[in-house]
Amino acid sequence: MAQNAGYTAAIVNDNEDGGILVAMEGNSAEGSQFDANHYDTKMNELLAIDGQEFFAAYDEVHDSFDAMGLQENLMRDIYAYDFERPSTIQQRGIVPFCNGLDVIQQAQSGTGKTTTFCSRILQQL
Numbered sequence: 157m158a159q160n161a162g163y164t165a166a167i168v169n170d171n172e173d174g175g176i177l178v179a180m181e182g183n184s185a186e187g188s189q190f191d192a193n194h195y196d197t198k199m200n201e202l203l204a205i206d207g208q209e210f211f212a213a214y215d216e217v218h219d220s221f222d223a224m225g226l227q228e229n230l231m232r233d234i235y236a237y238d239f240e241r242p243s244t245i246q247q248r249g250i251v252p253f254c255n256g257l258d259v260i261q262q263a264q265s266g267t268g269k270t271t272t273f274c275s276r277i278l279q280q281l
């Protein structure tokens with residue numbers, strides 16, 4: 157973990173294999189460039205493999221949401237969305253972020269970054 161004059165950063169760089177990229181255009185409804193199924197398909201692929209190449213300045217890994225010490229309402233919502241296990245970057249980013257550290261995550265689209273940051277916000281409510 158990098159610490160400098162009160163600044164703490166947990167940096168996670170998740171470069172999963174390049175085969176994850178799915179052409180969106182073929183899946184999009186006519187007239188729309190957004191296809192939610194694209195994200196869900198890609199997330200299922202990501203959850204099926206372990207991160208091979210990543211650099212994490214924070215070395216704790218929580219491979220289940222149960223192990224993260226999240227508040228009950230948030231846990232209920234996570235499971236209500238059928239999130240069974242955290243993605244690679246979520247395993248390394250949610251806990252330090254919820255513990256008040258500054259977290260920078262760099263990863264491909266659809267790997268769970270937004271969910272990480274929303275978890276911190278919802279954990280605080």
Ligand SMILES: Nc1ncnc2c1ncn2[C@@H]1O[C@H](COP(=O)(O)OP(=O)(O)OP(=O)(O)O)[C@@H](O)[C@H]1O
Pocket residue numbers: 195196199238239240241242243246263264265266267268269270271272
């Ligand atoms: N642990 C999980 N299990 C199953 N689905 C998940 C999980 N985490 C996130 N998702 C779903 O995967 C999709 C992508 O997640 P998210 O938006 O957090 O990724 P992202 O890295 O922020 O993407 P982008 O860079 O495009 O904004 C969303 O539909 C989200 O609901």
